[in-house]
Every structure is written in C-alpha cells, then in structure tokens.
Amino acid sequence: MESHSWQEWEKKLAAVTAAFEAEIAGATDEKAVEAIRQRYLGRKGGVLAGMLRTVGELPAAERPRAGQLANAARGAIEARLSERSAQLAVAALERRLAEEQVDVSLPGWPVPAGHRHPISIVKAEIEDFFVSLGYDVVSGPETEYDYFNFEALNIPKEHPARDMHDSFYLGETTLLRTHTSPMQIRYMQAHAPEVPLRVVVPGRTYRRDDDATHAPMFHQVEGLVVGEGVTMGDLKGTLLALARAIFGEATAIRMRPSYFPFTEPSAEVDVTCTVCGGTGCRTCKGTGWLEVLGSGMVHPQVLRNGGYDPDRVSGFAFGLGIERMAMLKYGIEDLRHFYTNDWRFLAQF
Amino acid sequence: MRVPYRWLKEMVDFDWDVDELAERLTMAGLEVAEIDRAIHLDHVVVALVTDVSPHPQNPHLKIVTVRGLSDQQVVVSGAPNVATGKKVAYARPGAVLPDGRAIGVAAFGGVASAGMLCSAAELGLAGRLDPATVAPGNLPDPAAGILMLPDDAPLDRPVMEVLGFDDDVLDLELTVSYAQHCRSILGVAWEVAALTGAGRNWPVGEAVVADALLDSMPGAVTVSIEDPQDCARYSGVVLEDVQVGPAPWWMVARLRACGMRPINNFVDVTNYVMLELGQPLHAFDLDRVRGGQIRVRRAKPGERLVTLDGSERVLMPEDLVIADAEGPVGLAGVMGGEASEITAATRRVFVESAYFRRELIRATSRRLGLRSEASSRFEKGIDPGGTWRAAMRAGSLMSTWGRLLRGGIDVLPRPEIIRPREVVVSASRMNARLGTALEPQEMGDLWRRHGFGVEADGDTLRVTVPTRRPDVVGEADLAEEVARLFGYDRLPATLPGGQPTRGKLPAEEWVARRLRDDLVSVGLSEAVTYAFLSPRDLDRLRLGNNHPWRQAVAIKNPMTVDQSFLRTSVLPSLLAVIGHNQRYRQNDLQLFEIGRVYRSREGGHDMMLGPAGVVNMTAEELLTRGVAVEETMLAIAGTGLYTPRNWHGDKRAVDFFWLKGMIEHIAQVLALPALHWEPAREPFLHPGRAAQVASEGLVLGYAGEIHPLVAEAYGIGGRVMAAELGLAVLTSLAGAARFYQPLQPFAPVQRDLAVILPVNVPADAVEEVARAAGGPYVRGFYVFDVYAGKGIAPGQRSLAFTVTWAADGRPLSDDEINSYSRAIFAALAEKFGATPRVQPQG
Numbered sequence A: 001m002e003s004h005s006w007q008e009w010e011k012k013l014a015a016v017t018a019a020f021e022a023e024i025a026g027a028t029d030e031k032a033v034e035a036i037r038q039r040y041l042g043r044k045g046g047v048l049a050g051m052l053r054t055v056g057e058l059p060a061a062e063r064p065r066a067g068q069l070a071n072a073a074r075g076a077i078e079a080r081l082s083e084r085s086a087q088l089a090v091a092a093l094e095r096r097l098a099e100e101q102v103d104v105s106l107p108g109w110p111v112p113a114g115h116r117h118p119i120s121i122v123k124a125e126i127e128d129f130f131v132s133l134g135y136d137v138v139s140g141p142e143t144e145y146d147y148f149n150f151e152a153l154n155i156p157k158e159h160p161a162r163d164m165h166d167s168f169y170l171g172e173t174t175l176l177r178t179h180t181s182p183m184q185i186r187y188m189q190a191h192a193p194e195v196p197l198r199v200v201v202p203g204r205t206y207r208r209d210d211d212a213t214h215a216p217m218f219h220q221v222e223g224l225v226v227g228e229g230v231t232m233g234d235l236k237g238t239l240l241a242l243a244r245a246i247f248g249e250a251t252a253i254r255m256r257p258s259y260f261p262f263t264e265p266s267a268e269v270d271v272t273c274t275v276c277g278g279t280g281c282r283t284c285k286g287t288g289w290l291e292v293l294g295s296g297m298v299h300p301q302v303l304r305n306g307g308y309d310p311d312r313v314s315g316f317a318f319g320l321g322i323e324r325m326a327m328l329k330y331g332i333e334d335l336r337h338f339y340t341n342d343w344r345f346l347a348q349f
Numbered sequence B: 001m002r003v004p005y006r007w008l009k010e011m012v013d014f015d016w017d018v019d020e021l022a023e024r025l026t027m028a029g030l031e032v033a034e035i036d037r038a039i040h041l042d043h044v045v046v047a048l049v050t051d052v053s054p055h056p057q058n059p060h061l062k063i064v065t066v067r068g069l070s071d072q073q074v075v076v077s078g079a080p081n082v083a084t085g086k087k088v089a090y091a092r093p094g095a096v097l098p099d100g101r102a103i104g105v106a107a108f109g110g111v112a113s114a115g116m117l118c119s120a121a122e123l124g125l126a127g128r129l130d131p132a133t134v135a136p137g138n139l140p141d142p143a144a145g146i147l148m149l150p151d152d153a154p155l156d157r158p159v160m161e162v163l164g165f166d167d168d169v170l171d172l173e174l175t176v177s178y179a180q181h182c183r184s185i186l187g188v189a190w191e192v193a194a195l196t197g198a199g200r201n202w203p204v205g206e207a208v209v210a211d212a213l214l215d216s217m218p219g220a221v222t223v224s225i226e227d228p229q230d231c232a233r234y235s236g237v238v239l240e241d242v243q244v245g246p247a248p249w250w251m252v253a254r255l256r257a258c259g260m261r262p263i264n265n266f267v268d269v270t271n272y273v274m275l276e277l278g279q280p281l282h283a284f285d286l287d288r289v290r291g292g293q294i295r296v297r298r299a300k301p302g303e304r305l306v307t308l309d310g311s312e313r314v315l316m317p318e319d320l321v322i323a324d325a326e327g328p329v330g331l332a333g334v335m336g337g338e339a340s341e342i343t344a345a346t347r348r349v350f351v352e353s354a355y356f357r358r359e360l361i362r363a364t365s366r367r368l369g370l371r372s373e374a375s376s377r378f379e380k381g382i383d384p385g386g387t388w389r390a391a392m393r394a395g396s397l398m399s400t401w402g403r404l405l406r407g408g409i410d411v412l413p414r415p416e417i418i419r420p421r422e423v424v425v426s427a428s429r430m431n432a433r434l435g436t437a438l439e440p441q442e443m444g445d446l447w448r449r450h451g452f453g454v455e456a457d458g459d460t461l462r463v464t465v466p467t468r469r470p471d472v473v474g475e476a477d478l479a480e481e482v483a484r485l486f487g488y489d490r491l492p493a494t495l496p497g498g499q500p501t502r503g504k505l506p507a508e509e510w511v512a513r514r515l516r517d518d519l520v521s522v523g524l525s526e527a528v529t530y531a532f533l534s535p536r537d538l539d540r541l542r543l544g545n546n547h548p549w550r551q552a553v554a555i556k557n558p559m560t561v562d563q564s565f566l567r568t569s570v571l572p573s574l575l576a577v578i579g580h581n582q583r584y585r586q587n588d589l590q591l592f593e594i595g596r597v598y599r600s601r602e603g604g605h606d607m608m609l610g611p612a613g614v615v616n617m618t619a620e621e622l623l624t625r626g627v628a629v630e631e632t633m634l635a636i637a638g639t640g641l642y643t644p645r646n647w648h649g650d651k652r653a654v655d656f657f658w659l660k661g662m663i664e665h666i667a668q669v670l671a672l673p674a675l676h677w678e679p680a681r682e683p684f685l686h687p688g689r690a691a692q693v694a695s696e697g698l699v700l701g702y703a704g705e706i707h708p709l710v711a712e713a714y715g716i717g718g719r720v721m722a723a724e725l726g727l728a729v730l731t732s733l734a735g736a737a738r739f740y741q742p743l744q745p746f747a748p749v750q751r752d753l754a755v756i757l758p759v760n761v762p763a764d765a766v767e768e769v770a771r772a773a774g775g776p777y778v779r780g781f782y783v784f785d786v787y788a789g790k791g792i793a794p795g796q797r798s799l800a801f802t803v804t805w806a807a808d809g810r811p812l813s814d815d816e817i818n819s820y821s822r823a824i825f826a827a828l829a830e831k832f833g834a835t836p837r838v839q840p841q842g
Ligand SMILES: [Zn+2]
Pocket: A273, A274, A275, A276, A277, A278, A279, A280, A281, A282, A283, A284, A285, A286, A288, A289
C-alpha cells in the first residue's frame, strides 16, 4: 500500500481543507452552506468520511495521528460552517431591514380627534373654579316667570331697566329668562333660612338682539353668596381670584360704581386688557381695561323676596357673560361664530 | 349725555383737566364713553361786513370790506351770499385752515385780499354743523357760500367759540340710577363737587317752593289736576308782551355743544334750563290756550292732537295730556301741540315746569315712538323739588324779551313728594356690609359732600336726603354713596368667611362632562346652537300632525319666523350646522351637542302663578321647574368620512354601525346596563336603518340614518347618521361604583363558530340562543363576520362569531368546549334552521 503513505494522506487532507475553505467562502446563502455541509460532513459520501475510511490503509503506527488530524479537520469545518451561517443570517437581516425603510415624512394614521366648543371650555373652567371654593352649581329653567325674572329682582313693570332686557315672551307673564339672575330668587326661596349659600348658575339666556356683539341666545354665569357678615370686600376678593384663574395670575381688576336694580351698591368689573396687558390698545380703547362683568351687594329687598332678613344677613351677586369671556380669552371678534359652528372655527379649540 | 367742560367748570371750581375729570367720573360710576375734543382755529374770528363792491376785472368776485373791533380789512370773495351788515367767519392773515391752507395776503385780479371769508366746510365743519341753524341766510350745504354768524356775535371772537366747538365735551353713558340725578350740568356738578370738595357756584338758589303755592294767576292761567298720582306737582310762570326771536349766541353755542338745535329764544331757554338743571320745561303760546285753563288729565278715547312735528295723534286713556277748556294742547312730558307752539306772532307765554308720573310718560313715548330729551328725563325720574326753581330760572332768562308776571303757579297736590327723605342707619352695619372701618364721623362727612344732612348719635346716623336724589332710598343706597366717595379701589379684597361648604356639580353635569371628554377623544366635535325652532323644521322633518315634536312652545314676539318656537329636538339644529358646513365643502363632520329641548306643559304656561303674580313652588320645583318642560339631550350627528382618505388606503365613511359603535362606546364609558336595539320608525329616519335604544325598560332615544328626503330638505348631500339620547335617563342608568373582579389563573377559551341562517334572524337573537345553549361558562359573544352572496342561498346569510368561555378556578377541557359548541349549533338549528358553516373542531 505504497500509494497510501502517510505523507500522501496528510497532503490529501490538507487539500480537502483548502477546497472546503474555498467553497465556503463562496457560499452566499444558507442553502449553499447546507450543500457544502453535506458534501464534506455527510455520513455517506461525505469527503471527510471518505478520508476517515482510508485511515485503516495507513501503517498502524500512523493511524492514531491520522485519526486526530481528521477529527481536528472535522471540528474546524463545523465551526467554519456555523460561522458562515451566522454571517449570512446577519447579512440577510440587514438586507431585509434595508428594504423595509420608510419615508418618515409621510403622514401617520388619521386618528380621529374632536374639539370642545369654546363656550363649554370656558363654562367648565368657571364652574371648576367655583366648585373649588365650595360653590354649588345649578342651572335652573330657561322658560321663566316674570315674577322671578323681573318682579322679585326689583324690576317692576315700566322700570327703565326693562329697556335693557328686551324679552322673548311666551305668555302674558312668562318669558325666556333674560339673565341667570332669577335663580338668585329661586335658590334663596328654596333654601331660606339656611346660611351660608354659595351658588353659581351657568346657563342659557335670551334677549331680542342680533348683531356682531349681541345674540338672541347667549350664556351667563350668575353667582350668589348669602351669609352673616358677607362684605363688598368679599365680592372684590372673589372676583379678583376668578379673574386670575381665567385670565392669568398677572390679571388685576377694577371695580366701578354702576347700577343694577337687584344689587346695591353695584359695580362693573374690568380686568386688565388681555391684548395689551394694560398699556392701552385698540381692543380696550386705550384704557388698558376690559369690562367683563356686573356685580354688587344683594339689594335688601331682593334678600327679603328670597326669604331672608337683610338686618341679619348680607350677600353679594355677580353675573358674567361666557361668550364675552371666551371672546377675550381667544380673541374672537364676532359673537355669531359661536353659534354657526363652522368647522374652521370648531377645529381651532 | 353731553357735558361741556367749561360749562361744568363755571358751576364747580375744580382743578382737574378734562382727561382726569373723565377718569374720575368713570370711576365714580358716571362712565365717560368719549371726549369730544375742542376745535381751536387761531385767527378765524367774527367780522362785520361793512361794504360789498364789484371786482373791476372779474364779474364772479366781489371786494368786501370787513371790520373787527379795531381794524378794517379788504378781502376778495367769490361767495354769492356775502352782504353788507352781516357778521361773517373771517380768517385773518396768519390763520391756518383745517385742510392745511395758510392764509395770507394775496392779489386777485390786481386787488389785494387780506385773509379770506370762510364757508363752514372750509372751517372743517362739514358733517358737524348745519349752517342753517347758525344765522338766517345760510344754506344747509356747508360748502355753499361763506358762513354767516349770529348778529349778536361779538367782533373778533374766535368763530369756534361762537359756534360752541371750542370746548371739550364729555359724553356720559349714564346708568338708570345716575340718569335720575346726573342728567343735567347741575347734577354732574354736584358729583364733581362731592368728589373734589371744590366750591359750588350754582346758577340758581335752592328754593323748592314758590313764596305762596298758587293754582292760578289772576287774569292769566288756572291749573287743575285730575289725578295727583299722574301729576304730583305743576309749576309755571307767565310772560307778557314778549318778542320772539333768536336766542343769544352763547346760549345757542351751548345747546349746540349738547347736541340740540336752536329754535327761538323762548324754546331755547326751556331747553337750556333743562340741560342746566335737569327739569324739562314746555312753553305755550298762552293766547292759544283756550279759556286760560290748563287741565292735566288723561286723554279721552279717540281724542286727537296734532303734535309739534305736524302729525295727528289718536290718543288713548293711557296718555296724560295737557288740555285747555276745549281739548288737548299737548302730550304731557312727551311733545307739545302744534296749535299752541311759540311763533313769531306769540304775545304771551306760559312756561310749564311739572312733575309727571314717569310710567305714563314712558308708555306714551314708547307707543308713539316719540322720544326726546324731555321725555327720557321724565321717564327716568326727575327732582320733584326742582320744578319751581326751574320755572323761575326760565322766567328770569326770558324776561329779556318780555315782562315776567310777578309770582307764578305752583300746584302741589302731593306735598309729601318734596319732603326730604330721612334714613336712619348704623355705621357699624354699614362697615360690615362694605368691609370698611370708617368712623361714623367720616361716614357723615362723605354724605355731607353730596349735600345730605347728617346727624350722628353714637353708631346711629340720621341722614336727610334731598329730593334731587330719588335713587337714595335706604341703607344700601347710602352704602353705595360711601363706597363711591371712599373709592371702590380702596375696598379690601377678601374671601367670604364662615362655615365651609361643599362645592358640587349636578349629577347630570358630571355625566355631560364625561360624555364631552369622551366623545371628543373619539373624534366628535362639540357644537353649540340656538335653542330655537322654525315651523319649517317641522315640515322638513316630515313630522305628522300628532308627532310629539310638534308640541313646541311658541315665542309670542320672535325676531324672525325661523326663531319662532323653542326646539323640541336638537336634530334640526345639527342638520343646519351640517348644511352650513357642506356649503363650505366641509363634508366630513361628526358632531355632538348637549343641549336642552322644550315641550309645552299640559295645562298651559301660567299654572304656578299665585296672587299678585307671585309664583308658588316647592323647594324642588324652585330649582328646576320652568314654564315649559325642559330636558337636556345628547345629540350626535355624523356625515362623510370618519377615517379620512389616506395613503394607507383604509378610509371609512360613517354609517349606522359607526353611530351604534359610538353609543356602545358611551355605554361602556358610563357603565350603562345592556342596551337593547329595536328597529324603529320615525318619519325623519331611513325606514330600514332606524332603531330605538333602550336599557332596563327605559327608552334612551333614537338612532338611525336620516331619511334622504329630510337631508335634501336641509340642503345636505350624502348620508347623515343621527341619534338623540336623554341625559336624565343616561344619568339615572350610569353605573354606580364598579367592583373589581378577581383574575383567573387560566386563560379563557375562545372558539370561532359560523352558521348559515335566514337573513331575518337578528344577530342579538342568535346571541341569546347561543349564550343559553353554550353552557354555564359563556363569558362573551362577538360577531366578527357577516356574509351573504356567492355560495350562500338567497334569503340566507352566514354569521360568524367568537364565543368565549371561562370557568372559575379550573381550566376547561377541549371535550367540554366541543360539547358546548355542538350544543350551540344544535340549538340554532332547532330555533332558526341554522346549519353550521364550519364543523366544530375535534
Ligand atoms: Zn388693550
């Protein structure tokens, strides 16, 4: 068996290893790697198995050495196969990820998002502010009696103040409420002689008016506090806190004497102009102030009509327009936008 | 009301400039809406035309000689109306006209002209001045000819002064209460005096009654008052041998500054005194007052009177008239009669200064649409103590042009009205109301500045309020005077003390807030609409005559027909919003509104009325019960795409099941009990896509697709889904506290099943049968596929659903699930003839 000399065998194994290395380096996918594995390591017909079979033909003294060499070659091939597989898997993943690249500037899924109406936003802000101060919130009816809307509030028939309350009538003595103030009487009558009363009344009100600054229907919030020792200073402090809650901490208020039949003393309340911050601009007509609400100490006769003794208790009341607040807060110039509900308007809130 | 600064300053010796005055008055409650600034034109003065001669070269020009106090000038003028003996507006060399023209000496056709004669337009007064009211001979057109000035205008005086434009004028916007006592220069002067403490210089004394109360002047006038309630006081003076002509220039200038037109000297004095003192006056031609009798009485039905404006008025018993022996000669406080007006021929004048009942004046002036400076003062309320003083003041001003008869008339059937009011107050309680800490003495001093009498006795203050302050009746009014003079800005800012109270929202408002937040988060936007309804809406909605939505409350005096009812449904409001937006091509719109609807109460509107108009209600009714039944609804309306067209390719239009999904979503959020959906019929809904939604036997409302004819009637293209649910029902059903369910250690088992059954078997019937047949552990049933068409017999459809089972504390075996599934198939087969589309596994 000269042909199977040790030197020849060793040379042959080295050639197999070299051929494997060449093939595996050229393998470009997992399938090729598997074919190479079969070709070199297959139990039947594998190149390395063939080499092992020829070990028996070597001289006995050479055989253990040849066995060791063959096993070492097998181990190296297996390691090289796994390594190549892993390399190819990484390359394949990278290729796929490269193919999956998206244009991140394209729009995302259209997830529907709606909008709150500005009147309801401001209404809730005002309610929350007063709830935090311990006020009850009630809304009261909109279809009202002359008695609650006018008479009991010190506005008898032919009173000049009725001129400013051009009413929608439902019957001889019934109408759509022209302000939320009738709830002052209703709430007092429902609770007298209980004190203290603290209540705000948000709701719809109606007057016969229709232009850029007047609507036939609008929203007010009425406030009423009745108790022992309630002062005009309490009214001022409450409204200052409200103005800061709605328009920001830097807001100041200014009270001016005014007239309402159901309060005495009465005050108009101005807040720092929301546009110029008080330096004077077109919105505030150069004054630095914007008129936002009317207020005053509950008139003694109104307390009596509500079932309270004005010698024992006092109270304050105020009324503000939600639309007015929303117009100032958002810079809306035309009241009618609130009720037209144009999408271009709604979508801004 | 217009207040010329200098006129005011004549009465009070204060130092504020006009801007500070405006600010101080505003802060004292007399809001200054505007300051009409003075116009000054230097070197434009009054001159007298002494000669007019033709121009040697130009026939259109004249050579005019004018004279001032100490000089004479020659001016070339082209004005057609220049005439010798007239006073004119003369711009001396050195003057600069409002249009920027500098006036000097110039030559016209070889004649030197020193300055120019000006028209009203050249003085910048176009639109502000009617030249015809300045002097006879002026045309109303301010550019037509030079401006002739009154004959008594002093030479060399600035023309702007003569015309009344050289003073700053405050425009006051008076509230109802200040309109009583501040509707005159004197009234504002009282305020300024009180605010500044400056000296008063009143034009007349404080005399409140004539020396002797007289109801007649021998040989002149007799006065009778039918009802003292209608006229509590009637004063007057008589002048004889009068000369009617123009009023002095300074008086006309002031009237003009206050926005009034000059008429003649007698009428102008009545207006002047009204502006000065606040008391409206009327001058009668006494020779036209038949029998010399003045009768203050109600009109007889059908009586007629031709008023000063030339129109014939048909009177009613609600009207108060001034009548003579034969009939009405004037509408008391509103307008005089034409027959007795002052004319150039008038020889005897009677000046009326009366106190009429304000409600009557208000009603008559409103009914006839006649509102004047006088009537508006009467209807706001005037000083009953001031009638005699005003009559005297007018008489003395008029005595320049006639003989004022001694004495006068002052009929006072109700003397109590001129008695000063006494109010007793406690200083400590005053402080307690205001939050101040004023000594009784300080408080008294504040009132004294208004001319009130004050007597202090410890804490008790006895205040005497003059009749010119009818607004000060009780303690609260005195408190306001203290606060005003003390300064609202000096009041402390505190919060109410005392027991704490719990702030709370009504239950319905909690639910409404939950709904708003939630619907907005799933893409609906909130609308707020008018609560009105048009009668046309009822027809657009195709409502039958007995439909409950026709039980609408009518408004007696609507502004438009389209707002003549209160809405019985929010739906028409939202349809109108969709219609509006579609006109702007905003077609994809999903909206909701939480708003009220109103229904007539059976038994009419006035059922709660008690005696004297007082309303009788229980405490509960007081807080909620209106004239109509008012109910708050959650209304939803959607149209167009819910998921807009997008490059992912899954756009979604709203349909019935979009709407149903929204309502089911609400039900989850509010933890409502199970909803029941029944097919329903409403005239405004698609007959095959309409449902009534109920839960626990209570109807929540309707949901469906709007009938195409209704959509068309609202000008809407495309399909619209709409629902309306009652907020009160939602609130009553909204889940109470939720309790936690312990988690099971084993995963629930799900199985997809499909059956073929007749199309008319509703899905919820299948669910009911499946749940009943599927054993004790069914936890869920959800339809995930519905199919009809190819492969399915006509009249049949395939329904595929997932059933979920879970047992407490143990896993379920495949055998158990298989047997439950088979039971479901068997039950559906028995009940509906259903056949399995997919065999159960295993
Ligand atoms: Zn501003």
